[in-house]
Amino acid sequence: xxxGLLGTMMLVxxxxxLSACGSANKIVIGAQTYSEVKVIxxxxxxxxxxxxxxxxxxxxxxxxxxVVINAMKSGEVDMATLYSGEIFNNHFExxxxxxxxxxxxxxxxxxxxxxxxxxxxPYGFENTYAFTVRKEVADxxxxxxxxxxxxxxxxxxxxVDTTWLERPNDGYKAFSQHYGIEFGQTFPxxxxxxxxxxxxxxxxxxxxxxxxxxxxxxxxxxxxxxKQFFPPYDALPxxxxxxxxxxPELKEIIPLLHGKITLDKAIALNYEVDVNKRSEREVALExxxxxxxxx
Amino acid sequence: xxxxxAFLVERFPDLLKALQEHLIISITAVVLGCLxxxxxxxxxxxxxxxxxxxxVFGIANIFQTIPSLALLALLIPLFGIGTKPAIIALFxxxxxxxxxxxxxxxxxxxxxxxxxxRGMGYNKAQRLFQIQLPxxxxxxxxGIRVTTVYIISWTTLATLxxxxxxxxFIFSGMGVNKKELIFLGAVSAILLALLADFVLGIVERxxxxxxxxxxxxxxx
Amino acid sequence: MIELExxxxxxxxxxxxxxxVNLSFKEGEITAIIGxxxxxxxxxxxxxxxLINPTKGKITIQGEDISRMDPxxxxxxxxxxxxxxxxxxxxxxxxxxxxxxxxxxxxxxxxDRRVNELLELVxxxxxxxxxxxxxxxxxxxxxxxxxxxxxxxxxxxxxMDEPFSALDPxxxxxLQDELIRLQQDLKKTIVFVTHxxxxxxxxxxxxxxxxxxxxxxxxxxxxxxxxxANEFVVNFIGKKRLQNGPDYVPPTVDExxxxxxxxxxxxxxxxxxxxxxxxxxxDTVLVVDRGRKLLxxxxxxxxxEHYGEEGKTLADIMKPVAHTVSPGTPLSxxxxxxxxxxxxxxxxxxxxxxxxxxxxxGSIVRHLTEVYPPVQSGGYAYV
Numbered sequence: 014x015x016x017g018l019l020g021t022m023m024l025v026x027x028x029x030x031l032s033a034c035g036s037a038n039k040i041v042i043g044a045q046t047y048s049e050v051k052v053i054x055x056x057x058x059x060x061x062x063x064x065x066x067x068x069x070x071x072x073x074x075x076x077x078x079x080v081v082i083n084a085m086k087s088g089e090v091d092m093a094t095l096y097s098g099e100i101f102n103n104h105f106e107x108x109x110x111x112x113x114x115x116x117x118x119x120x121x122x123x124x125x126x127x128x129x130x131x132x133x134x135p136y137g138f139e140n141t142y143a144f145t146v147r148k149e150v151a152d153x154x155x156x157x158x159x160x161x162x163x164x165x166x167x168x169x170x171x172x173v174d175t176t177w178l179e180r181p182n183d184g185y186k187a188f189s190q191h192y193g194i195e196f197g198q199t200f201p202x203x204x205x206x207x208x209x210x211x212x213x214x215x216x217x218x219x220x221x222x223x224x225x226x227x228x229x230x231x232x233x234x235x236x237x238x239x240k241q242f243f244p245p246y247d248a249l250p251x252x253x254x255x256x257x258x259x260x261p262e263l264k265e266i267i268p269l270l271h272g273k274i275t276l277d278k279a280i281a282l283n284y285e286v287d288v289n290k291r292s293e294r295e296v297a298l299e300x301x302x303x304x305x306x307x308x
Numbered sequence: 309x310x311x312x313x314a315f316l317v318e319r320f321p322d323l324l325k326a327l328q329e330h331l332i333i334s335i336t337a338v339v340l341g342c343l344x345x346x347x348x349x350x351x352x353x354x355x356x357x358x359x360x361x362x363x364v365f366g367i368a369n370i371f372q373t374i375p376s377l378a379l380l381a382l383l384i385p386l387f388g389i390g391t392k393p394a395i396i397a398l399f400x401x402x403x404x405x406x407x408x409x410x411x412x413x414x415x416x417x418x419x420x421x422x423x424x425x426r427g428m429g430y431n432k433a434q435r436l437f438q439i440q441l442p443x444x445x446x447x448x449x450x451g452i453r454v455t456t457v458y459i460i461s462w463t464t465l466a467t468l469x470x471x472x473x474x475x476x477f478i479f480s481g482m483g484v485n486k487k488e489l490i491f492l493g494a495v496s497a498i499l500l501a502l503l504a505d506f507v508l509g510i511v512e513r514x515x516x517x518x519x520x521x522x523x524x525x526x527x528x
Numbered sequence: 529m530i531e532l533e534x535x536x537x538x539x540x541x542x543x544x545x546x547x548x549v550n551l552s553f554k555e556g557e558i559t560a561i562i563g564x565x566x567x568x569x570x571x572x573x574x575x576x577x578x579l580i581n582p583t584k585g586k587i588t589i590q591g592e593d594i595s596r597m598d599p600x601x602x603x604x605x606x607x608x609x610x611x612x613x614x615x616x617x618x619x620x621x622x623x624x625x626x627x628x629x630x631x632x633x634x635x636x637x638x639x640d641r642r643v644n645e646l647l648e649l650v651x652x653x654x655x656x657x658x659x660x661x662x663x664x665x666x667x668x669x670x671x672x673x674x675x676x677x678x679x680x681x682x683x684x685x686x687x688m689d690e691p692f693s694a695l696d697p698x699x700x701x702x703l704q705d706e707l708i709r710l711q712q713d714l715k716k717t718i719v720f721v722t723h724x725x726x727x728x729x730x731x732x733x734x735x736x737x738x739x740x741x742x743x744x745x746x747x748x749x750x751x752x753x754x755x756x757a758n759e760f761v762v763n764f765i766g767k768k769r770l771q772n773g774p775d776y777v778p779p780t781v782d783e784x785x786x787x788x789x790x791x792x793x794x795x796x797x798x799x800x801x802x803x804x805x806x807x808x809x810x811d812t813v814l815v816v817d818r819g820r821k822l823l824x825x826x827x828x829x830x831x832x833e834h835y836g837e838e839g840k841t842l843a844d845i846m847k848p849v850a851h852t853v854s855p856g857t858p859l860s861x862x863x864x865x866x867x868x869x870x871x872x873x874x875x876x877x878x879x880x881x882x883x884x885x886x887x888x889x890g891s892i893v894r895h896l897t898e899v900y901p902p903v904q905s906g907g908y909a910y911v
Contacts, residue, residue, distance in 0.1 A: 018381045018468055021479075079485035102484060172389075172470060176483025184484075201480065202470035206389055210470065215388045424614025427579055427687075428677075429604030429631055442618045 017046045017205035020074025038066065040256065040263070043081045043090035044073045046204065048286040048293065049140065049224055049248070049279050050094045053270070055297035057092065057250070059307055060269060065262050073293070077176055078102070085130055091256040092267075095132075096140060096246035097121050101182035104128065114139075114245040131257055133267050135249040136274040142177070142243050143223040143235040147211060150218075151234040158239040162194055162218075171196040172216035174204040183244055191242045205287075208233070224276060226284035248279070273304055315488045323496065329391070329472035330500065334463045336395050338456050341402030346448060349410025350436070368404040376401065376462050380469050394466035394473075401462065402455045409451025413444030446516040453508035460501040464493070474500070529555035529717045530576055530685065535585030537571055537741075545571045547741040549585070555684075556715040558707075560732035562722055564764075567738040569721045573687050576719060577606045589685070604631055607678030607686035607716075611693050613670050615662040621647070621673055622658040628681040646676035650706060668699030675707070679714070688720045692727070704731055725765050729753070737761055779859040784895045785876050785885030791816045794823060794843035798831050801842055805831070812873060814883060815846045822875060822883040824848050852877045855884055859895075862887055 040061060044054040051073045058069040072090060075081050078099050084090040097117045100107065105124040111117045122132040144159055151157070154165055162169075178185045178201055189195055200216055207219040212231035221228055221235070228235060250267050257263055274282075278300075285296045301307035316323070345368075352361055371379070379400065383393035417440055425439045464475030477493025480486075530553035537546040546568045553559050561569040574580040575587055578599040587594050594602060607628075615624050622643050629639045644654040650672040662670055671691060678686050692700045708731055711718065722728055728735050729749045737744045737752070745757040756762045790808045792801060794815050801813055805828055815823045824846030834845045852875045853862050866874050866887070876885045 018377050021468060022375060022377045076479070077483035080482060083485065104485075174483075175467065175476070175479040178476075179480040179484045179486065179489060181484070200390065200470040200472070201467060201476055202389060203468045206384065206469060209384075210389050213388060215390060215470075418612070418614070418617075420610060420612030420614040421616060423579075424608065424610055425616070427577060427603060427608035427610065428628055429600050429602075431600045434631070439616060443616075 017074070017203045020046050021076050021203070023074045024076050024080070038068055040067050040069045040091045040260070041089065042069060042071050042092045043075050043084055044071060044093065045078060045081060046074050046076060047140075047222060047225070048283045051293040052282045052286060052297045052300070053094050053136070053248075053250075053274075054092075055294045056270065056301055057266070059298055059301055060266050061263070063307060064266060065260075067260060067262075079104075082128075082130070085251070085253055086128060088253070088255075090253075092250065092252045092263075094136075094248055095121075095251050096248055097135070098141070098183060098244040098246040100124055101180075101244055103181055114247055117245045118247055118249065125251065126254070129254050130251050131254045133250045133252070134271040135247040136270050136279075137272045138224060138248055138274055138276040138279040139246050140222050140224040140248055140279070141238075141246040142183070143221050143228070144218060144238075145211065145221040145228055145233045145235050146218045147214075148232050148234050151236075156234075156236055158237045159192060159194070159242075160239050161236065163192075166194045166196050168197050169217040170198045170200060170215075172200045172202060172207045172210045172219040174207070174220070175201050177201070177220055183242070188242055192240055224279045224283060226280050226287055229280070230284070230288050248274075269306060312488055312491070316492065319492065323477075323492065326472060326474050326476055326493075327496065327500070330460070330463055330466075330474045330497070333391055333394050333398065333466055333471060333473060334456070334460045337398035337459055337463075338402050338452065340395070340399045341406050341455065341459075342452060344399070345403050345406035346410050349407045349448075350414060350440075352407075353411050353414030365404075365407070368407050371400040372404045376465055377468070380465060384469060389470040391466070391471045393469060394463070394471035398459050398462060398466075402459055405455045405458075406448070406451045409447045409454075410444065413447030413451075414440060416447065417443045446512060449508070449512040449515055453505060453512055456508060457501045457505045460504055461497065464497050529553055529590060530719070531586075531588045532572070532575065533586045533588075535572075535575060535582045535587065537568075537575070537580065538583045545741055546582070549741075549743055551736060551743060551746070553717060553719055554734065555717050557733040558711060558718040558720055558731055559734045559736060560720045560722055560728035561736045561738060562725065562728045562764075563738035563744075565723065566740070568741040569723075569736075569738050570689055572738070573689060573719050573721050576685070577603045577608060577687055579603075604628055604681065605683050605685070607681075607683045609671075609674045609678045609686070609688045609691045611690040613662075613674040613691075613694075615670055615673060615677070617662055620659050620661060621652070621665070622654070624662065624673060625677045625680050627677060628683075632681055634681075642680060646679060649710070650676055666699075667695050668702065671695060671699070671703055672706070675703070675710075679710075679716075684717055686716050686718045688718060690722055691720075693722070693724070700727075707731060737764065779895065780855075781853055781857045781859055781862045781874075781876050781887055782855050782885075784859055784862075784891050785887045786891045787885040789814060789886040789888075791820075791883065792842060793817065794841060794846070796842050798835055798837075798840055798842070798845070801826065802828070802831050802835070813842070814849075814875065814886065815842050816883050820883050821881050822849055822852070822877050825875075849875055851875075852881075853887075854879065863892075 042054045042057055044050045051071070054071045054073065058071055061067050061069050075084065078095055079102065081090060081093045081095070082104060085093060097114070100111075100117060100121045105127060107120065107124070109116075109120055111120040118132070118135060125132055144162070146156060154161070156162060173185075178199060181187070185199070196218075202210070204222060207221055208225065208227035208231050210216045211219040211233060221233070223235065250270065252263060252267060282296055282300065285291050286293055298307065348364060352364060376397065379397045380393060383397050387393040387396060421439065421443070422435065425435050430439065463473050464478060466473045467475035467479055474493045474497045477489045477496070481489030481491075481493060532549050532551040535546055535549045536544070538544050549568070549572060551572070561572055563569050571580055575582055576589070578594060581595070616627070625643045625646055626639045629642060643658065647654045647657055652669060652672060657665070662673070665673070674691065678688075692703050695703065704727060720732065732749060734746065735749055735752055736746050739760055745752060745761055752761065753765060756765065790804060790810050791814045792804060794817065805811065805813060812825055812827045814825050817823055826842055826846045830845055830847065834840050851865055851869060851871065853865065855876055855878065862874055865871070873886055873888045875883060876887065877883055
């Protein structure tokens with residue numbers, strides 16, 4: 014939580030400090046502010062440095078996926094983790110209407126190729142938006158699905174991350190239209206804060222990230238997306254096409270995590286970092302060793 | 309350019325809401341800062357114990373040097389999220405400049421003037437309100453002006469802890485890669501700060517005009 | 529009017545400012561307290577309006593013990609003028625003068641009348657000055673305002689702490705004169721602290737001499753000059769000031785004259801003469817022959833008048849010197865001659881008309897600086 018905030022400050026600093034990646038033997042892995050992505054970045058760092066003589070620098074706490082993508086476009090970041098649903102955020106023109114997980118990944122692969130970014134196969138878990146309330150509230154108001162919110166929403170205070178209100182296709186506006194639901198008040202904030210915010214009753218309902226361990230930790234309940242508004246958000250590794258050409262060995266290493274991280278495993282990784290306060294690096298190394306990918 | 313204008317018109321109600329949130333936080337923080345720092349500055353100026361000076365200035369200085377984001381974060385466990393911790397963090401920031409200026413203003417008053425006032429029969433309260441405060445006021449005003457401008461800028465970070473404000477446009481703009489949003493937020497914050505600077509500058513000048521620098525009678 | 533009985537002042541750090549002071553300030557008089565710095569004169573004065581409180585002893589005003597009075601009320605009854613003037617820079621002159629009447633809650637019309645009356649009294653017409661700010665006035669004007677501010681509420685007692693010290697000599701003199709004039713009408717009890725003996729002698733009815741926290745002598749100026757109590761007093765008032773003391777020797781012209789004035793011989797041309805005047809920065813040249821006999825003098829005006837006549841020399845245009853004095857003539861006689869005939873300088877010549885020296889205004893002034901030497905530590909030299 015605190016890391017997320019400090020991280021935004023880091024954004025400014027990092028972008029200022031990112032020197033031109035002139036160093037031929039250096040790979041820069043960018044990571045957003047959530048723990049799972051940072052742990053995965055550390056995993057790749059360990060793998061790459063173990064198996065090649067490339068050096069890896071991790072740039073964590075970039076404030077959002079678009080920031081990461083921009084950094085890749087300008088060559089300041091070489092690898093990252095993205096979520097497939099990002100394709101709906103106006104990075105390129107969608108020619109089709111992908112619906113299933115596979116369709117979305119495919120569309121993304123195609124679209125981003127045009128931006129010089131190569132998409133690889135997903136890790137095996139989704140991290141989607143999840144409307145989350147305190148258990149007592151769910152029990153009291155009989156909330157199981159998002160539609161159940163219809164009458165109550167206008168009296169509720171909603172906590173969200175800093176971008177959901179503005180996202181064009183999977184954001185608040187589109188959601189309102191789709192479900193016919195409007196909330197009484199909305200409070201955008203650093204995503205890391207929403208869990209405590211709802212647990213401490215500062216807000217009534219939050220739009221959390223589904224793989225966050227704190228949902229369980231704070232005894233929160235997620236509502237089902239019964240009208241299927243939110244697109245799939247498969248987590249997958251991406252890399253700059255140019256960098257892959259310069260260092261083809263990466264093409265062997267990146268797929269190593271394909272399918273290795275299920276939702277439960279992702280939540281567990283988040284738990285270690287966010288609740289047990291261990292370092293991303295430590296957790297990454299432990300995971301790799303357990304999976305037999307590292308000595 | 310016309311696109312931006314259309315955009316502006318479309319988002320105008322949001323802009324007003326954000327502006328309102330922003331002003332409430334900034335103004336409350338500065339007002340609280342004045343209420344705390346001005347009397348404190350007056351007290352210190354009239355007091356001679358060095359350790360008290362060091363203590364007070366030292367504490368205010370510490371708050372200043374904590375990066376604003378860190379300070380916001382530190383206050384959350386105590387005050388939750390939203391406008392409360394934001395106002396408190398910014399209030400702590402406003403302390404040092406206002407304190408320093410109040411102190412400087414009071415110590416700049418010619419001791420001859422104070423002695424005169426005392427000798428002529430002004431009691432302590434009268435000296436404070438009729439002589440010292442008016443004379444120190446330009447300095448205090450200057451401190452308030454500078455603090456306000458820079459609190460307005462720092463308030464853009466308040467959105468990260470759920471307090472809203474103009475920063476919302478900036479961060480969401482970064483998040484969805486929409487330059488108009490970033491621009492809207494940044495420019496609004498800048499204009500607001502400039503406006504505050506301008507208005508308070510006028511007040512400052514008007515007050516200073518009344519108070520001429522006191523001249524010693526020495527013509528040698 | 530004001531009595532100090534066995535007053536002592538000892539500070540926390542052990543410094544004893546006043547040892548055992550017994551003083552009486554007569555009503556309607558100007559009493560000057562004078563002494564070297566650190567003697568306790570300002571401390572003594574400040575006891576009267578309780579800016580300082582004594583460690584021991586009693587102070588009464590018209591019989592009432594002031595330690596029983598509320599200091600703030602007391603101070604509003606006493607006028608107070610300090611060296612730095614202390615006019616309030618953020619108030620107009622009128623408001624400054626009206627300070628104490630305002631504190632005493634006089635009604636507005638009365639205050640306005642009083643302010644205007646006082647401004648007129650010291651030659652600062654209200655139409656011009658009432659709404660000005662202190663920074664717009666000269667030092668002398670500011671101090672005048674300081675004085676009338678002390679008079680505003682018509683107090684019986686006025687305390688003045690070196691009020692004119694920071695002014696230039698001309699303003700100082702004017703203000704001293706004005707104070708004397710005002711006092712003739714107002715007859716206030718004034719306690720005036722100064723370190724300048726001349727000032728004290730000029731304005732005071734009674735002088736109190738202090739040293740190291742004690743009173744050394746009290747008396748009328750005339751009395752103190754003639755009967756100084758001890759060596760300290762003698763030194764303090766300056767030897768040469770003791771006009772009719774036993775050691776007094778009136779000065780002669782020899783002590784005062786310039787013995788290297790500008791002289792030229794009569795054959796010099798006018799242009800040369802002018803150049804010399806310019807170089808030596810004088811306005812008159814004395815014409816002497818080779819034996820240094822005084823032949824005549826020429827002023828710059830004479831020279832300019834005849835400048836057009838190129839062939840002329842000093843011999844042609846010089847004027848004879850009408851008056852001279854011989855060496856050993858008393859200065860007072862020489863000055864009388866100069867005054868009577870409106871001379872700006874007077875030549876001193878020997879019996880056979882040989883030129884010895886010249887008394888000029890400048891040389892007289894220079895002499896005075898020797899007569900009135902700087903007073904002990906902190907005194908003031910006239911130039």
